[in-house]
Amino acid sequence: MKTVYESTFISVGSSANESLEDNFIITFGEGAPQDVAEYCFIHRTDVNDGGAFNTGSVLAIGEQEYPVTAVGDVARENLRDLGHITVRFDGAAQAEFPGTVHVAGRAPASIEPGQKFRMLSE
Numbered sequence: 001m002k003t004v005y006e007s008t009f010i011s012v013g014s015s016a017n018e019s020l021e022d023n024f025i026i027t028f029g030e031g032a033p034q035d036v037a038e039y040c041f042i043h044r045t046d047v048n049d050g051g052a053f054n055t056g057s058v059l060a061i062g063e064q065e066y067p068v069t070a071v072g073d074v075a076r077e078n079l080r081d082l083g084h085i086t087v088r089f090d091g092a093a094q095a096e097f098p099g100t101v102h103v104a105g106r107a108p109a110s111i112e113p114g115q116k117f118r119m120l121s122e
Contacts, residue, residue: 001058005079005119006047009111013038016111023090023107027117029083043083043117052076057121059087059103061111065120066103074098079119 010030015038019025028040053076057068066087072095078084079101088096091104 001120004049007043011042060118062115070095070102072098
């Protein structure tokens with residue numbers, strides 16, 4: 001698998017960790033609007049290869065890898081252009097919303113600045 005997207009978390013919004021308890025996260029690239037940023041895990045992009053990922057790709061947060069089970073219609077473009085997706089840790093086979101990526105596995109207990117955020121694809 002090759003890395004099609006890689007970034008580094010640089011900050012955690014004041015309300016972002018609450019989403020982990022509900023098995024989802026919202027990511028946004030640097031420069032997110034302030035009213036949105038408080039709910040997001042903010043990251044700085046290092047590799048952006050056009051956002052080509054699908055069911056069967058792997059999302060990695062730090063050392064933990066999650067198989068991608070569903071990808072919403074605009075998730076690729078949102079990640080590529082804004083660094084913005086919602087990740088649901090529920091293994092759903094159909095995307096709930098156009099900007100959502102569903103993965104199998106339990107949400108991480110925490111996400112810290114300095115951790116990597118990557119999308120790996122064939």
